[in-house]
Amino acid sequence: MQLSTPARILGGTIGLGAAFAAPALAANPGTMDVTVNIPRLKVAEYHKPYVAIWVEKAGAKAKTVAVWYDYDMKANEGTKWLRDVRQWWRAAGRSMSFPANGISGATRAPGAHKVSFSRAQLGATAPGAYTLVIEAAREVGGRELLRIPFTWPAKAGAGGRVAGKTELGAVSVAFR
Amino acid sequence: MMKKRIWGFAATAALVALVAVPASAHRQWMLPSSTVLSGDDVWVTVDAAVSNDLFYFEHQPLRLDAMKAWAPDGTEAAIENKATGRYRSTFDVHLTQKGTWRIASVSDGVMGSYDLNGKTERLPRGTTTANLAERIPAGATNVKTAESNNRNEIFVTVGEPTTTLFKPTGKGIEFIPVTHPNDLIAGETATFQFLLDGKPAEGLPVTVIPGGIRYRDQLGQMDLKTGADGKVEINWTEPGPYWLNVTTPRAERTEGAPPPATPKRRASYVTTLEVLAP
Numbered sequence: 001m002q003l004s005t006p007a008r009i010l011g012g013t014i015g016l017g018a019a020f021a022a023p024a025l026a027a028n029p030g031t032m033d034v035t036v037n038i039p040r041l042k043v044a045e046y047h048k049p050y051v052a053i054w055v056e057k058a059g060a061k062a063k064t065v066a067v068w069y070d071y072d073m074k075a076n077e078g079t080k081w082l083r084d085v086r087q088w089w090r091a092a093g094r095s096m097s098f099p100a101n102g103i104s105g106a107t108r109a110p111g112a113h114k115v116s117f118s119r120a121q122l123g124a125t126a127p128g129a130y131t132l133v134i135e136a137a138r139e140v141g142g143r144e145l146l147r148i149p150f151t152w153p154a155k156a157g158a159g160g161r162v163a164g165k166t167e168l169g170a171v172s173v174a175f176r
Numbered sequence: 177m178m179k180k181r182i183w184g185f186a187a188t189a190a191l192v193a194l195v196a197v198p199a200s201a202h203r204q205w206m207l208p209s210s211t212v213l214s215g216d217d218v219w220v221t222v223d224a225a226v227s228n229d230l231f232y233f234e235h236q237p238l239r240l241d242a243m244k245a246w247a248p249d250g251t252e253a254a255i256e257n258k259a260t261g262r263y264r265s266t267f268d269v270h271l272t273q274k275g276t277w278r279i280a281s282v283s284d285g286v287m288g289s290y291d292l293n294g295k296t297e298r299l300p301r302g303t304t305t306a307n308l309a310e311r312i313p314a315g316a317t318n319v320k321t322a323e324s325n326n327r328n329e330i331f332v333t334v335g336e337p338t339t340t341l342f343k344p345t346g347k348g349i350e351f352i353p354v355t356h357p358n359d360l361i362a363g364e365t366a367t368f369q370f371l372l373d374g375k376p377a378e379g380l381p382v383t384v385i386p387g388g389i390r391y392r393d394q395l396g397q398m399d400l401k402t403g404a405d406g407k408v409e410i411n412w413t414e415p416g417p418y419w420l421n422v423t424t425p426r427a428e429r430t431e432g433a434p435p436p437a438t439p440k441r442r443a444s445y446v447t448t449l450e451v452l453a454p
Contacts, residue, residue: 080215086452089214090359095336 029154029175032117036134037169040110047139048107049167050081052088053115055122056131062091063123064103066115071104084137087145091133124152132160136167144168150175203385204238204446205419206279206330207231211358211450213334218271220332222279225264229389230419231448233264238328240265242283248275248338255279275338276358280329284347287442288321324442325349331447333358346374349422349445354407360451362415369407370422372443376406380422384410387417415453421446 038049053066067085070078079098083089098104102121124130130152135145144167148160159174209221223231224238237260245253257268271277286303289296290312303311305323312319325348331341337356344350351357355366370377384398402408402422412418422445 076216080213080218083210083212083214086212087454089212090361090452093214094212094333 029156029158030119031176032119032122032132032150032154033174033176034115034117034132034134035170035172035174036108036113036115037164037171038108038110038113038136039164039167039169041141043141045140047141048109049136049138049141050085050107051134051136052085052093053132053134054088054092055124056091056133057123057126057128060123062088062133064088064092064096064100065117065121066105067093067098067100067103068105068107071099071106081137081139084139084143085135086137086143088133088135119152122152127152132173134168134171136164138167142166146171148173202226202228202235203230203419203421204328205231205448206238206281206328207387207417207448208279208330208332208450211330211332212452213271213332215334218334219268220271220277220279221266221268222330223264223266224281227263230385231387231417232390235263237261237263237265238281240267240281242281243267243279244281245269245277245279246341247271247273247277248340249273250340253277269332271332271334274335276331276333276341276356278329278331278341280327282325282327282329282348284323284325286321286323288319290316290320291318292316322440322442324444326444326446328446331357344371344374346371348373348443349377349380349424350374351445351447352406357447357449360412360449361454362412362451363454365409365411367407367409369405370402370445371406372424376404377402378404378406379425380406381425382408382410383419383421385419386414387419412451415451418449418451419446420449 034053036051051068052064054062054064056062069082076098082093085093128151130150132148132150133145137143144164146162146164146168148162148171150160150173154175156175159172161170161172163170204226206222206224223233224240225233225236226238227233227235240255240258240260243255245255247253253269255267256270259266269277269279284304286299286305286308288299292313292315299311308321327348337358339353342352350371352369352371354369360366370380372380380402382400382402384400386396389395398410400408424439424441424443
């Protein structure tokens with residue numbers, strides 16, 4: 001759990017997002033909670049996966065909300081494998097600079113990880129249909145991508161859940 | 177297929193051997209360690225060879241004498257750690273800028289012959305349009321020449337693909353991206369444009385062969401032709417490296433028929449394209 005601490009600091013706009021949203025949208029949810037399960041794998045050589053989470057909307061540029069990678073290696077060496085998160089790299093990563101403020105975070109150990117994003121972070125300013133995409137790529141391992149559609153404005157209690165088969169466990173989304 | 181002979185090869189095999197032309201029977205290729213790259217200190221290693229099967233080094237190394245690299249801003253970059261072994265050459269390029277890099281070996285030459293003192297002599301190796309005049313001795317008659325331009329190039333991209341390096345030189349066959357060569361995904365169709373001497377060239381044969389030939393029975397070759405605007409569409413069915421070759425049209429000779437005239441203008445283009453999985 002210690003390892004996830006830096007990620008929380010870098011992506012630490014959780015409270016801020018809620019503060020922004022709460023007064024203006026009292027009746028409407030302003031925050032998306034995403035729970036990402038990273039499976040424990042029985043492999044001889046295990047490295048925590050690189051994970052990218054981003055938002056897609058038809059006709060709009062993909063918006064990255066989180067990238068978990070070896071962000072603290074010397075000389076930024078961990079960025080070498082970002083392109084292995086290949087759909088994200090094509091959709092958004094390749095046009096970004098790293099570390100990305102509020103987006104970069106450490107890789108996460110197997111287990112459930114809850115992260116929260118404000119509407120602004122999600123880039124969900126216009127009402128409409130969006131897709132949250134989560135892609136994981138593991139060194140000497142595989143790759144998996146999951147998609148969870150959502151609409152904005154979201155209703156409290158609305159959400160979604162998708163279960164991965166290999167590199168990702170269940171990923172669920174809830175609004176508050 | 178076996179009965180057809182490619183005139184350009186059969187008739188000028190000896191000349192072809194002298195000039196650095198990709199001979200029909202063997203395929204020139206370069207294979208970079210990656211085409212889509214991320215990171216702050218990025219290198220690419222390239223294998224370069226001439227062989228039948230793609231991409232297996234098994235016949236001859238590609239000579240690196242003319243190998244050059246260009247950064248996205250157009251400056252020339254160093255070819256580092258060059259080595260040429262029995263079957264392949266290898267080298268590195270330090271990709272110090274973000275964007276699309278070009279690594280290319282271009283050779284221009286003039287092939288031909290002349291008659292002197294009752295004997296037919298071939299133009300020596302290394303003849304170019306610049307030194308052609310001094311290579312034809314006084315008194316030579318029946319001078320026949322054919323200019324050739326051969327380009328073997330690959331593209332690799334750090335971060336976002338750029339198109340700064342696709343300004344045509346106006347010489348030989350050149351590649352113009354409609355689809356960027358480092359943005360290819362299986363299941364998508366790519367469009368490329370080819371210019372011959374700076375102009376969109378219609379009717380150029382385009383050959384596309386997926387790598388991994390050694391482990392399958394069928395070559396899987398796509399035989400395409402550029403359209404009126406010099407464009408060709410390629411549908412990538414599977415991810416992997418693909419070899420792409422474009423040439424000036426070569427007349428096919430049928431057995432027993434008189435040979436067609438040697439083409440005045442010959443050009444070829446070779447690249448390796450990496451198609452990623454979706």
